[in-house]
Amino acid sequence: MGKKVLVVDDDKNAVKFLSVVLSENGYDPVIASDGREGLEKVEENDIDLIVLDVMMPKKTGFVLFKELKRKDQYKDIPILMLTAVAASLGELDAQEEDTFERPYDSLRESLRKTIQEMRGSGDVRPEMFVDKPVDPDAFIERVRQLIGD
């Protein structure tokens, strides 16, 4: 059996896609459709890597991420964050506070705040993000870098 990779995403197509990519490359995918189920799967299985979608119902990826980091037995499990807006995060990060210009830019703003907050605790690094649409080869390369074959 290969290493266990947990894929947490509410989009069943994305789950299917990534789990096929992982199993084709010798990994053992475990799937969950939201943050709560993801936590259950982490507790039930000996997970080597978590691929976590950021925006999900019930528990967002960030919430699950923070919960895992708080628990000693899980805090060292490497995590890849899936997001459709990862590419713009660097740009966002570089931007100064310009809230008057964009008072209602809620989606990007909330992401930016969350990331800033997580950066403050040293948990999140830019290389942890995987941008959608996922390139299967680049994705497997990142997985290999983190946990090996």
Place this chain on the structure above:
Amino acid sequence: MRRKNSVVRKLSISLIAIVTLVIAAAGLVNNILSHHYALESAREALKFNSESILSGIDKLMMTRNNDGVLELIQDISKDSKVYQDIRLMSHYSGEIVVSRLDEPGTILSEEDPSCAICHDQSGPLVPSDAALDEVVAAPSGTRILHVITPIMNEASCETGECHEHADSGPILGFLEAEYSLEGIDALISSQNASFAIAAFGAILLGAMALWIMFKQTLGRPIREMAAGIQAIAGHDLSFRFNTSRNDEFGLVEESVDHMAARIQAHQTELRDAREYLEGIVENSADIIITVNLKGFIQTVNRGAEQTLGYQREELIGQRIELLFADPRERDLAIARLEHRDSVVNYETCFRTKEKGVRNVLLTLSRLRNAEGAAIGTIGISKDVTNEKELQDLLVRSQAAASIGEAATAIQHAIKNMLNTLTGGSYLARLGMAKNNQERMGEGIDMIDEGISTIANLSSNMLKYAKEWTLKLEFTDLALLVEDVCKAIKQTAGQRDVAIHRDIPDHLPLVSCDSRLVHMALMDIATNALDACLFKSYSGTETPEIVFNVYLENNGESIVVEVRDNGIGMSEETKAKVFTPFFTTKELSGTGLGLALTSRIVRLHGGEIGVESEPQRGSRFRIVLPVERMSTNQGAKDGQESPGGR
């Protein structure tokens, strides 16, 4: 107005008339009595004279000295002014002998009127009814007193005891005398004349005295009172009589003083109240203008002068339309007043004297008089130009933000869809490479799904972007809600979400585009279902959605309320739910549903609102007007919600 002293004159004339009548009556009585007593005196005097004459001639007659008798009578009457005529008549041996002064010895026939005085025709002596004295008128007009005095026989001679003689009757003859009453009448006439002159003088003097007295005691105080009351009526309310009179006039003057004092106090109160109100109006920063029924400006306050740049003299008397940037706006505002007493916060524009435009919120009310009849309108307008500019700036910056937001959201949605397509493509290729039909099928299904999501997004974006025409028809919202419940029933059942309805019978029909309202309600219902799905229920709480339909605003509005006990929204999310491309559902939503719903509601002249609390649930309210008068054909963004914002 100058009036004659009619009261004084009437009183004087009445009194003088009474006095005149009394004096006249007294004069009449005096005249009658004078006549009577004068006549009586004359009668007595003449009887006495006649008897004196008779006693004088008695002896002469006894001695048959007829000439002596004649001489005596002639002597008596010769120089008398009183005696007109004295006749002595005697019965001689059955003959009547008359001794007239001028024709002594005449023998009268028995038919002579003189005989008829005592005798009935030629018969014996009878006690005649005829008076023995009477007043007759002489041909000259002078009144004559005619007195007949009988000459009685001596009792012894009457019976003829002593000797035989021819005349043995009781009456020997008689003396007939006529006396002129001219003197008496002249005296009475002269008395009457004196009396009349005296009476006239007395009446004249009395009238003058009465006139003066009435003028002093009645006329002057009445005139003084009239002058005082006229002063009060002429708004000199400080006038007081301060009377020193003790009579009834004093009482009236005191009452008038009291009345004037009270009116003055009331007037002061009224003036104070009016000045207070006028001060409020005058010093208000709002534009306050009153207009009469014909549309002409009547009053203008300082706020209006300052905001509009006119002096009030330039506006008063002008037509109110002058102030409206679009004069038709005034008619529209007045039309709204037709069935009510006020129109509140009507958005319009005024034109200033310098041709500038001020945005105002106009509150228009009818002015009514004490009887309740409309006499004009009062308009109180708040200048919101600065607020409007700020609001426009905000809307523009929101629009800019929305575009940025939408770009992010579209990028996000496209990337998710690309991910699906990439995944599908990967699976299909893998299936092809390994000749795995099943995997290939999975890949193609995934691609199909991605295509349909893109198509859906594209169609929604089209719907949002295009201008809509409402197809209005009278619709039973209860049935519409029923349809929506049926449509979501299966999904709700799968997710264990209970659906409740609280809809009263006999709701009025609403003129609306039922297809669009159905779409809007479906969107809210689907959101409610999702909100329930996203929440972890604990304890006894189970997911539920409640539909309520009820009337509001005196039946002028109908409300459709959709309440869920799902996941709820943060303040931030709530503020953006109606913004295009906003979504909390990373993949399943296009971010256009509620934006479309909001637009549909606004197209119908309605409003949509939401209350929500995280983890407690949300409540969406759609408020639609019950009566839609116009068909709102081809309504466009920005014109679609009159009065709404």
